[in-house]
Amino acid sequence: MYGLINKAVHDLVTSKFGEAKWAEICQKAGVSDPNFITMVKYPDDVTYRLVGAASELLNVPAADILEAFGEHWTVYSATAGFGHLLDFAGDNLVDFLSNLDSMHTRVALTFPELDPPSFRVTDVTADSLRLHYYSKRPGLTPVAMGMVKGLGKRFKTPLKIRLDRGRADGHDHDEFIVTYGEAARA
Ligand code: HEM
Incomplete structure (x- = not known):
């Protein structure tokens, strides 16, 4: 990387x-x-x-370090000169998560050999969505979860994320249920 x-x-x-x-x-x-x-x-x-x-x-535990890293990332990448890319990606959580692939495409203009993950959003309701995470790399599920938590902080939105099913169960990618807003306080 x-x-x-x-x-x-x-x-x-x-x-x-x-x-x-x-x-x-x-x-x-x-x-x-x-x-x-x-x-x-x-x-x-x-x-x-x-x-x-x-x-x-x-x-x-390594998983805790990976998750803390993910959460740190949204703050770090903004201060490391990539804040404008974060700003471009959307001004609310749902738009931002839906734009992650185009954001990494912009990142690839600076980093030509970027091998980014891919994300897809489905099942959007007023207080939850399903986030699909595809990566060629093993073991980074906690990073993705930490990053999404960091985005909750960025958008000052209470947020919960749980892994619904994933590569550990033989599925080809991870699927998270993200709950936000008042529903995440419950
Ligand atoms: C402007 C901000 C961002 C920049 C500059 C950036 C850049 C990068 C870079 C350089 C890598 C390593 C890949 C490589 O070197 O081939 C990476 C990986 C990754 N990025 Fe981003 N990224 C940003 C924001 C985000 C956000 C907000 C998420 C949120 C979910 C995200 C999710 C990931 C994940 C999970 C990986 C790990 C690699 C993998 O899963 O295969 N990134 N990103």
């Missing part, structure tokens, strides 16, 4: 645990240079190794 992603993991870890912990994590992950370059494409394995090492050293 592009260095931008690893930089966001760096930012999340150092904001909570400091640079020394990050250096330890990189060492454990076998990553020689702890500073990633935004526009360089690194093997996905580097990101997975960083998350695995962080999980062991911080004694936090």
Whole structure:
């Protein structure tokens, strides 16, 4: 994945645990240079190794780190120079989720080798929708869930998300039920 992603993991870890912990994590992950370059494409394995090492050293389940990363992402990507792309994608949750693929298409103008996931929205009601998430990569379900939670914060909308069915059950993609607004407070 592009260095931008690893930089966001760096930012999340150092904001909570400091640079020394990050250096330890990189060492454990076998990553020689702890500073990633935004526009360089690194093997996905580097990101997975960083998350695995962080999980062991911080004694936090990998899924929790992935979800925290996802939630951090909406704030980080806005401050890392991509706020205009977030702004373009919609001014409410439903529009935004429906526009994720076109947003990543715009991202690909900056990152030509982008290999993004794909999202589709169905079954929209006044307080819920079904979000379909397709990815070539394994194990990133908690990232997607964390990102959607981050979007709830961006739009100041109470939000709940649960995995209805997914790749872990042999399905070809994950399907989340997202509940928002007053219904999510219940
Ligand atoms: C302007 C903001 C955004 C930028 C610049 C961005 C950029 C990226 C980049 C660079 C990657 C790594 C893929 C690669 O390097 O080949 C990625 C992956 C991903 N993005 Fe985005 N993204 C943005 C917003 C979002 C949002 C709001 C979501 C919300 C659901 C999202 C969902 C994901 C997921 C789940 C992945 C993990 C890869 C996978 O599932 O296969 N992104 N994105």
